[in-house]
Amino acid sequence: MSDRLKLLTPATLTLENKSYSLPTYMGVEGEKAIDITKLRSQTGYVTLDDGYGNTGACESAITYIDGEKGILRYRGYPIEELAEHSRFTEVAYLLLYGELPNSEQLLGFSSRLNESSIVHEDVHHFLSGFPRGSHPMGILATMVASLSTFYPVPDQLDEATEIQIVANLVSQVRTIAAFSYKKSIGEPLVYPSIKYRYTSNFLNMMFASPVRDYQPDADIDSAIDMLLILHADHEQNCSTSSVRTAGSSLANVYAVITAGIAALWGPRHGGANQEVIKMLEQIHAEGGDGTEFINQAKDKNSGNRLMGFGHRVYKNFDPRAVVLKQHCDKLLNKPGLNDPLLDIARRLEEIALKDDYFISRKLYPNVDFYSGLILRAAGIPTDMFTVLFAIGRMPGWLAHWREMIHGEHVTIYRPRQIYTGEILRHYQDINQRA
Ligand code: ACO
Numbered sequence: 001m002s003d004r005l006k007l008l009t010p011a012t013l014t015l016e017n018k019s020y021s022l023p024t025y026m027g028v029e030g031e032k033a034i035d036i037t038k039l040r041s042q043t044g045y046v047t048l049d050d051g052y053g054n055t056g057a058c059e060s061a062i063t064y065i066d067g068e069k070g071i072l073r074y075r076g077y078p079i080e081e082l083a084e085h086s087r088f089t090e091v092a093y094l095l096l097y098g099e100l101p102n103s104e105q106l107l108g109f110s111s112r113l114n115e116s117s118i119v120h121e122d123v124h125h126f127l128s129g130f131p132r133g134s135h136p137m138g139i140l141a142t143m144v145a146s147l148s149t150f151y152p153v154p155d156q157l158d159e160a161t162e163i164q165i166v167a168n169l170v171s172q173v174r175t176i177a178a179f180s181y182k183k184s185i186g187e188p189l190v191y192p193s194i195k196y197r198y199t200s201n202f203l204n205m206m207f208a209s210p211v212r213d214y215q216p217d218a219d220i221d222s223a224i225d226m227l228l229i230l231h232a233d234h235e236q237n238c239s240t241s242s243v244r245t246a247g248s249s250l251a252n253v254y255a256v257i258t259a260g261i262a263a264l265w266g267p268r269h270g271g272a273n274q275e276v277i278k279m280l281e282q283i284h285a286e287g288g289d290g291t292e293f294i295n296q297a298k299d300k301n302s303g304n305r306l307m308g309f310g311h312r313v314y315k316n317f318d319p320r321a322v323v324l325k326q327h328c329d330k331l332l333n334k335p336g337l338n339d340p341l342l343d344i345a346r347r348l349e350e351i352a353l354k355d356d357y358f359i360s361r362k363l364y365p366n367v368d369f370y371s372g373l374i375l376r377a378a379g380i381p382t383d384m385f386t387v388l389f390a391i392g393r394m395p396g397w398l399a400h401w402r403e404m405i406h407g408e409h410v411t412i413y414r415p416r417q418i419y420t421g422e423i424l425r426h427y428q429d430i431n432q433r434a
Contacts, residue, residue, distance in 0.1 A: 001035075002059050004028055015043050029064055031056075046416040052236075053312065057413070058244065062095060062399050063235040067313035072320065074233055075099070083323045088228040089113065089198045092170055092395035095233050096402065109167075110198070116167040117192035117201065119143075119175050120150040127183045136387045137271075139180040141261045144173065148254035157405075165253055166398050173394050174198070177387045178205030184383075199225040202391070207379065220378045223331050224388075227374055230320040230367060231389050233396030237312075239263040239270065243397045245413040247404050260397045261390050267307070270389040273368040273375070276308040277382050280341040280372075283348070290348040298357045306352060308369030310361070320367035328370045337377045345373060 008024040011034050020042055023035040033056050040046050049055045064073045072079040075094050082091055086100075093101045093109050101109060126146055130139055151168060154161060175192050182189050182205075190205045200221050208214035234240065239260040246259035264270035283290050297306040311318055332342050349365055352358045375385050404410060 001025065002061075004061070005059065008032065013043070015045060018043075027059075029066070040416070046418070048418055051312075052241070057236055057241065058404070060235060060400070060403060061098070062403060063233045063396070065235055065313055067311070067315050070314060070317045070319045070322075072234070079230065079319055080323060083226050083229050086229060087197070087199075088225045088232070088392070091229045091232050095395045095399040096166060112163070112167045113171040113198065114192070114194045114201075116164070116171040117175050119147070119172050119179075123147075123150060123176075124179075124189070127179055127189075130183065132184075134180075134184070136177065136180040136184065136384050137261065137265045137390070139183070140173070140176055140387055140390060141258050141265070143176045143180070144169070144261060145255055145258040147172065148252045151254070153252050153254070162402070166402070169254070169257055169398060170394050173391050174202045175205065177384070177391055178202055180387070181206055181381070181384055199228065203378070219331055219334060223327050223374050224378055226327060227324070227371055227388070228392035230323060230371075231392030233393070233399060237269070238266070239393065240397060240400050244400055244404055247401045248410055248413040250405075250410065253401060256401055257394070257397055260393070264390055264393065265386060270368075270386045270393070272307050272366070273372045273385040273389060274382050276345075276368055277341070277372040277376065277385070279307050280344050280348075283344050284340060290344060290351060294348065294351055294355065298355075306348070306358070306363070308365055308372075309352060309358065310363040311366045314364065314366065315362040317364050318366045321365045321369055324367065324370040324374065325365070328373050331374060331377050339373055339376060341376070342373055345369065 005025040005027060008026055010021040011024050013020045013022055020039075022039070024032060025035060026032050036047060047055070062075065064076070065071065074082060074091065075098055077094070077100075082094075086094075089110050090101060090106055093106065123143060123146060126143060127139070130142075147168065151165070153165065157165075171192075179189050187209050190208045192201050192205060196204055200216050203216065203221065203224065204214045206214075236244075242263035243256055243260040247253070247256040267275045279293065283293055286292070293304070294306060296302040296304045297309075328342065331337060332339050349369070352363070358364075371389075372382070372385055375388060376382075380388060
C-alpha cells in the first residue's frame with residue numbers, strides 16, 4: 001500500500017455468524033475503499049461485481065475523476081486548464097512522467113517524438129496486404145502489434161529503452177493512423193516531417209499529397225490538439241483496464257497497447273464517436289427533429305441507444321463534453337465550416353435533458369457527443385474517429401503501463417467468477433447421446 005493512503009477504522013463483516021475485520025483506506029481526495037485482498041482466504045467468499053463498477057483494481061497517481069461533481073484532473077491539473085493552456089505533447093509528458101516539463105525537457109521530448117516518428121520501412125508491406133475497405137482500427141491494432149517484431153523489447157527493460165519505446169508508440173501511432181487512411185483512399189503515403197508540431201504533422205500526413213500541399217488552419221489544428229488532450233487519459237476505463245490486464249502478464253508492451261486499441265474500438269467505448277455521427281446523419285436524412293430516435297433509444301427492445309450519452313462514472317455532466325461543446329460552437333461558426341449536424345446535436349441534447357428517462361438515469365452528453373463534429377470539420381472521415389481517440393489515449397495507456405511495471409510488485413490480473421454452468425457429468429460415447 002502507498003503511504004499516500006490513510007488507514008481508517010476497519011470495517012466489520014459478519015458472515016455465517018463469524019465476524020471479520022477488513023482494513024479500510026482513504027485516498028488523497030477522500031475516496032474510501034475496503035481492502036478485500038484477504039477476503040477469500042479468510043472467509044471462502046469472493047465479491048460479485050459485474051462490470052467492476054465498485055471495484056478499485058489498483059492504486060493510481062495519474063488521473064482523478066469525481067463523476068458526481070464532473071471533475072477530471074491529470075496529475076492534479078484540471079482538464080479545463082490543460083485544454084485551454086497546454087498542447088498535447090506537453091500533456092503527454094505530464095501524464096507519462098508526473099510533472100509538467102520545463103522548456104528543456106519539453107524540447108527534448110518533442111525532438112525524440114519527431115525522431116521516432118518514422119516507422120520501419122518494412123512495416124509498409126503489411127499495409128499493402130489489407131483488403132480494400134479495411135476498418136482503420138483493425139489496421140491500427142494489427143500494425144501496432146507488428147511493431148513488437150520490428151522493435152524487439154528486451155526481457156530486462158532499462159530506462160533508455162523504455163523511454164524510446166514510449167516515444168515510438170506516442171509518435172508512431174500517429175504515423176500509422178495517417179498511413180492507414182492513405183491506404184484506404186489509395187493515395188501515396190506522406191512521411192512525417194520535423195517541420196511540424198505533433199498535431200499538424202499528423203494532419204499533414206493525412207491531407208498532403210504529391211499534387212496538393214496541406215494548408216494548415218490554425219483553428220482546426222488547435223481544436224484537434226485540444227481534442228487529443230481531452231482524450232489523453234481517463235483512469236481505469238475499459239481500454240486502460242485492458243492495457244493493465246494484458247500488461248500484468250508482463251507481455252510485450254506493443255502487444256499490451258494493442259489490447260487497449262482493441263477494447264477502445266467498441267461502440268460503447270471509443271467507437272461511440274463514430275456512432276454519434278451515423279446517428280446524426282440518419283436523423284438529418286430522415287428530416288425529423290430526433291424525437292423518433294430518442295423514443296427508440298428509450299425502448300430496450302429497439303437495440304438503439306442515444307449514442308454519445310451516458311457514462312459509467314459521470315452522473316451529472318462530463319467536463320470534457322462541456323469544453324468540446326464550447327469549441328464546437330466556435331469552430332463551426334467559422335465561414336465554410338458550418339455543419340447542419342450541429343443543430344441536430346444541440347436539439348437532441350435539449351430534448352434528452354428534459355426527458356425523464358434520461359434525467360432519472362443521469363444520462364448526459366459524454367465526450368463523444370461533440371467530438372465527431374470537430375473531427376468532421378477537420379475533414380477526418382468518420383471511420384477514422386476512433387483512431388484519433390487512440391492517438392489521444394496513447395500517453396494515458398503508457399502512463400498506466402509504466403505505473404504498473406514500476407510498482408512495488410506486479411500482480412497478475414485474474415478475477416474470480418461464480419460458476420453457474422453444468423455440475424459434474426460424465427463423458428458419453430457419441431452413439432449414446434440424444
Ligand atoms: N441511451 C439510452 N439508454 C441508456 C443509454 C443511452 N445512451 N446509456 C445508458 N442507458 C440506460 C440503460 O439502458 C440502463 O437503463 P435501465 O436502468 O432501465 O436498464 C441505464 O441507462 C444504465 O445503463 P448501463 O448500461 O447500465 O450504464 P453503464 O454505466 O454500464 O454504461 C455506457 C455506460 C456504456 C457509456 C452507456 O451509457 C452507453 O452505452 N452509452 C452510449 C454509448 C456511448 O456514448 N459510449 C461512450 C462512452 S464515453 C467513452 O467511452 C469515452
